[in-house]
Amino acid sequence: MKGAPTAAAAGPAGLRQFLVRFPFLPALCILIVLLALNGIFEPRSLSFRSLTGIVSTYLALMMLAVAQTYVVYAGDIDLSVGAIVSLVNVAIVALLQQMGGGGLTVLAVLGIGLAVGLACGIVNGLVVAWLRLQAIVATFATSILFTGLALWIMPVAGTPAPAAVWRTYGGRILEIPFVFWAVAALALVLAILARTRLTTQLLAVGDDAVRAYQSGLPVTRIRIRGYALCGVFAALAAFCVTGDTASGDPLVGAKMTLSSVAAVVLGGCALSGGVGTVTGSVLAAVIIGLINSLVYFVGTPSEWQNLVQGLAIIVALMAGVLVTRWARS
Amino acid sequence: MKKLSLMALTAAATLVGSALVANAADYKIGLSNGWVGSEWRTQMIAEAEAAAAKWKDRGVNVEVVVQSANVDVPGQIAHVRNFISEGVDAIIINPNSPTAFDPVFAQAKDAGILVISTDAEVSSPDALYVGIDQKGWAEASAKWLAEALGGKGKVVAINGFAGHPANEMRVAGYREVFAKYPGIEIVNEVNANWDQAQGQQAMQNLLATYPDINGVWVQDGMAAGAWRSIIDAGKTGDIAATGEIRKDFLDLWVKNSFKSGASVNPPGVMASALNVAVPMLEGRELKTPAKDGVYGNALYLPIPFIDGDNVAAIHDKLGGEPGYYSYTSSLSIEQAEALFK
Numbered sequence: 001m002k003g004a005p006t007a008a009a010a011g012p013a014g015l016r017q018f019l020v021r022f023p024f025l026p027a028l029c030i031l032i033v034l035l036a037l038n039g040i041f042e043p044r045s046l047s048f049r050s051l052t053g054i055v056s057t058y059l060a061l062m063m064l065a066v067a068q069t070y071v072v073y074a075g076d077i078d079l080s081v082g083a084i085v086s087l088v089n090v091a092i093v094a095l096l097q098q099m100g101g102g103g104l105t106v107l108a109v110l111g112i113g114l115a116v117g118l119a120c121g122i123v124n125g126l127v128v129a130w131l132r133l134q135a136i137v138a139t140f141a142t143s144i145l146f147t148g149l150a151l152w153i154m155p156v157a158g159t160p161a162p163a164a165v166w167r168t169y170g171g172r173i174l175e176i177p178f179v180f181w182a183v184a185a186l187a188l189v190l191a192i193l194a195r196t197r198l199t200t201q202l203l204a205v206g207d208d209a210v211r212a213y214q215s216g217l218p219v220t221r222i223r224i225r226g227y228a229l230c231g232v233f234a235a236l237a238a239f240c241v242t243g244d245t246a247s248g249d250p251l252v253g254a255k256m257t258l259s260s261v262a263a264v265v266l267g268g269c270a271l272s273g274g275v276g277t278v279t280g281s282v283l284a285a286v287i288i289g290l291i292n293s294l295v296y297f298v299g300t301p302s303e304w305q306n307l308v309q310g311l312a313i314i315v316a317l318m319a320g321v322l323v324t325r326w327a328r329s
Numbered sequence: 330m331k332k333l334s335l336m337a338l339t340a341a342a343t344l345v346g347s348a349l350v351a352n353a354a355d356y357k358i359g360l361s362n363g364w365v366g367s368e369w370r371t372q373m374i375a376e377a378e379a380a381a382a383k384w385k386d387r388g389v390n391v392e393v394v395v396q397s398a399n400v401d402v403p404g405q406i407a408h409v410r411n412f413i414s415e416g417v418d419a420i421i422i423n424p425n426s427p428t429a430f431d432p433v434f435a436q437a438k439d440a441g442i443l444v445i446s447t448d449a450e451v452s453s454p455d456a457l458y459v460g461i462d463q464k465g466w467a468e469a470s471a472k473w474l475a476e477a478l479g480g481k482g483k484v485v486a487i488n489g490f491a492g493h494p495a496n497e498m499r500v501a502g503y504r505e506v507f508a509k510y511p512g513i514e515i516v517n518e519v520n521a522n523w524d525q526a527q528g529q530q531a532m533q534n535l536l537a538t539y540p541d542i543n544g545v546w547v548q549d550g551m552a553a554g555a556w557r558s559i560i561d562a563g564k565t566g567d568i569a570a571t572g573e574i575r576k577d578f579l580d581l582w583v584k585n586s587f588k589s590g591a592s593v594n595p596p597g598v599m600a601s602a603l604n605v606a607v608p609m610l611e612g613r614e615l616k617t618p619a620k621d622g623v624y625g626n627a628l629y630l631p632i633p634f635i636d637g638d639n640v641a642a643i644h645d646k647l648g649g650e651p652g653y654y655s656y657t658s659s660l661s662i663e664q665a666e667a668l669f670k
Contacts, residue, residue, distance in 0.1 A: 044414045053410040057403050082401075156497040158428050158452060166432045244406060247428030247452070250492045255401035292404060293411050302374055302395035306365055309398060 019327035023268040024280030026320040031283050034290040041297040055179045056170065058289040060085070060240035062183075064256055065263035065281035066190065067233030072264050073202035074226045075209065075273025076128060076135040080143035081234045081260055084120045085253030087146045088113045088238035090154040093161050093248030106164060114235045120146055121231020125224030143257070150250040157249035161242055169243025182240075190278045193229075202226050206273020263288055266317055268324060287316060355390045356419065356610050358603060359412035362397040363405040363425035367550070368575075368653040370397070372596040373423065373448070376659060380600035383662060384607060391607060402429045409433045412442070419443040419606045421599060427494045428452045443609055447602040448594075449495055450622050457619050458627040459602040463495045466592045466632050467502030467548075470571045473590035473636060474544050477569040481512025482543030485535045487551050489523040496548075503546050516542065521551050529554030536562050545570035549594075553578045556587065574635065577652035579644045590636040597659025601630055604665035613669040628668075633658050 019025055039046040064081055071078045092113040099105045120142070127138045171178050193199060201222045204212045213219045241252055261271075266284035269276025291312045300308050360377055362370055374397055381391040394417065396408040405425050412420050413436060420437060424430055424446050431453045434444050438455040446453075447460040474484065486503060489496040500518070507513045516539055521527035528551025535542065536558060545568060547555045552573040559568050565585055572582055572589035582589055605628065609615075619628035635643055635656065643656055660668075 042411075042415060044416065045411070047414070050410065050414045053414070054407075057407045057410060060403055151492045156492055156494055157426055158494070160428065160431070160452070170432055170436075241403065241429075244432060245402060245426070245429030246431050247426075249402070249426045249429055251490070252402050252426060252429060255399070256403070259401065259404075289404075289407060292398070292400070292407060295398075296394075296396050296408075296411055297415075302360075302362075302397040303371065305396065306398045 016327045019323065022277075023275070023324060023327075024277045024283055026323045027267050027280045027283040027287060030316050030319065031287050031290070034287060034294060038290055038294050038297060041294065041299075045293065045297060052177045052179065054286065054289055054293075055177075055183060056244055058286055059179055059182060060237045060244065061256060061259055061263060061285040061288065062186070062282045063233050063237035063240055064253075064260040065267065065285040066186070066278050067230040067237065068260040068264045069267070069269060069276060069278045069281040070199075070202060070226045070229045070233070071135075072269050072271060073199070073206050073273060073276060074223050075206040075271075076223060076226065077139065077261065077271065078124060078227065078230050079136060079139040079257055079261075080120070080124060080146055081230065081237075082253035082255065082257035083143040083146035083150070084117055084231060084234035085238045085241060085256060086250055087120065087150040087153075088116050088235045089242050089252055090150045090159075090248040090250050091116050092238070092242060093159050094153050096162055096165070097159055100162070103164070106162070110239060113238060114232055117231040117233075117235025117238070118228055119231070120234070121228040122224065124231065125227030128227065129220045129223035147250070147254070154248050154250050157247065157251070159248040161246045161248070163246075166243055166246035169240070186282070190282075194278065198222070198225055198229070203274055203276075206270075206275075208274070259285075259288060262313060266313070266320060268320060288313065291316065356607060357392045357394065357415075357417045358419045358421060358606060359408075359415070359417040360393055360395045360397070360599065360603075361405060361408040361412070361420065361422040361424075362395075363400050363402075363408070363423065365397055365399050369596050369655055370423070372655055372657065373599045376597050376657065377421070377599040377603050380603045380659065380662075387662065389607060389611075391603070393603075400425070402426050406430065406433050409437060413437055413440050416440075417442060418610055419445065421445045421447060421602045421606060422451075423448045423599065424451050430456070443606060445602045445606055447598045450624055450627055452624045454624075454626065456626060457605075458622060458624070459605050459619075460598045460627075460630060461594055461632050462622065462627070462629045463498040463594075464502040465629070466594055467499035468506050469632055469634055470590055470592040471503035471506035471546055473634070474546055474569060474571060475506060475510045475513055477588060477590065478513065478544050480510045483514050483516045483539065483541060484544040484546060485516055485539065485542055486518040487528055487531050487535075487545065487547040487555055488518060488520050489548055489551070491520050499548060513544075521554075523549055523551060525550045525554040527554070528552065529558050531555070532558035533561075536564070543568065547571055549573055550575070552589075552591070553581070556581065556589075560585065572635070574656040575652065576644075576647045576650050576654045576656075579635075579640065579647065579656070580652070582640055583644045586637075588637070589640075590634065593633040593635060593656055593658065595633065595657040595659060596655050597657040598630065601660040601665065604660050604662050605668065607662075608666055608669045615668055616670055617668075630660065 092109050095109045128135045263284040264281050267280025295308045381393045384391045434453040434455045437444050444456040446458050450458045519531045521531040532555035569588040572591035574593050621627040621629050
């Protein structure tokens with residue numbers, strides 16, 4: 001571990017250690033501050049309905065941030081996650097249209113969607129880890145391939161998903177909105193995954209691939225698994241997009257890729273690999289959403305909204321990075 | 330320190346001021362724009378804001394709130410949810426997807442909010458489209474091109490984004506028109522992603538591959554790029570090509586007497602939508618319900634056309650405007666009200 005506290009920092013050493021153990025704490029603080037600010041400027045934005053809306057909207061980005069986190073763990077990056085979202089979205093919507101929207105059919109189609117995401121992830125993994133192409137360029141190339149496939153399946157946006165899909169996503173189970181159950185399930189899955197050997201191995205490869213190799217880890221295979229996991233979570237993100245939009249759109253995920261990278265960094269992961277938590281990425285996905293809303297609620301003139309959003313994200317990034325650096329010094 | 334407190338005071342005053350204005354407003358209308366990559370969109374919002382201000386003369390206070398930023402589809406769904414949280418009376422949106430807003434528009438309607446999309450049609454039965462017919466837009470310029478070529482010749486097409494709904498409607502539009510002219514042969518169709526530089530590049534390639542083409546059908550800002558390649562190849566007099574509506578281009582058009590014609594997709598569409606929204610909020614009903622378009626929820630606006638006959642006059646009219654300014658038109662309050670019972 002890089003972040004062992006030094007004697008010079010005896011006073012706040014406890015806090016530092018705490019921050020090293022829980023690197024997502026800065027993101028959590030920023031999230032709470034943003035929620036409070038949103039509440040001050042638009043009290044109704046903290047109503048139960050609005051909060052449900054935020055989770056419904058950003059659950060897809062949370063999933064995609066998680067997807068991106070697993071490849072970033074190993075020091076890789078995946079610029080095709082948005083294209084995978086589009087591909088899985090049109091694939092399942094097209095299949096549902098052909099096969100009808102019965103309960104079992106929907107589950108079967110979702111299974112196929114997961115398989116498509118997994119296949120895309122494995123393709124990425126093979127191209128990057130096995131063929132040893134630069135991750136940033138290789139996944140950019142595969143993103144064009146996946147977009148092409150999506151356009152081949154559905155040349156133009158428009159096919160509606162069966163009502164059951166979005167009624168479930170936007171509905172309630174036992175009086176609790178479905179999306180909150182989904183978040184709880186996600187938390188459970190992430191907690192289990194965090195305890196698996198794969199997570200440790202990915203982090204080890206990202207920390208120092210050569211040393212990981214020398215210590216006998218199958219580096220290539222581990223990186224491919226990271227991409228495969230990423231593909232699966234991108235497919236889950238596509239399910240959320242489909243649930244919230246109830247339709248197929250071959251370009252729907254295109255702009256989500258960079259948001260996922262931003263969320264990963266904001267959540268405390270190092271793009272060089274080896275450091276980070278999925279919790280941070282999930283929180284950061286919500287932060288990005290709340291920043292966008294806050295910029296509007298404070299009354300920023302429209303021509304400045306993009307600029308202020310960018311600045312706010314940079315400030316949030318800086319705050320996170322500075323705190324982490326202080327904790328690790 | 331003094332400066333800081335002064336700033337705080339000003340900020341507080343602005344807040345109080347805007348709160349007062351908010352109380353005085355009869356209608357609050359949210360405008361959402363999901364892409365800020367062109368001046369056309371900026372002009373679209375500015376014209377809508379100006380249109381809202383004009384209602385004051387009629388004794389109707391229309392307050393507009395704007396969310397405009399480069400967002401993905403979920404980001405624009407968040408725009409709509411923010412408007413719902415805020416409790417606006419109407420939402421006018423230039424949507425990033427034709428279909429993805431169905432569920433959230435249903436929620437908006439449940440909250441008693443009027444939803445109007447403009448510039449791109451949406452499938453939602455809970456929304457109304459007020460804008461031009463993108464297919465008709467393409468048909469008009471394709472017809473002009475076919476006539477300019479005397480009904481025969483080799484034609485190439487330079488299109489926007491494959492898969493973008495407006496692009497697909499436009500492609501369908503020109504193909505239908507050219508099919509009616511047996512002498513017109515489409516020798517190639519390429520995509521240049523609505524980018525002027527890519528349009529120029531595509532045109533260069535096409536001119537190199539097909540030196541004998543007679544006509545070019547090209548959309549929007551890519552036309553300026555394509556025409557630049559035509560000028561560079563010294564074929565200004567030999568080729569007829571569709572044009573676009575920015576003043577920069579009209580300057581070139583008039584100076585070089587291009588053989589060109591341009592369908593106008595005016596940035597004023599959002600202003601038109603706003604002028605339709607206000608009478609609707611007042612509870613008035615359209616004379617003919619909006620039932621046009623593939624989704625059966627469209628109210629199509631007239632599409633102006635620029636060709637050799639009127640280009641000089643239009644160019645004069647835009648005299649003092651900056652080069653990126655688009656020729657525009659919109660429904661006035663009176664014209665909009667004439668649509669209602």
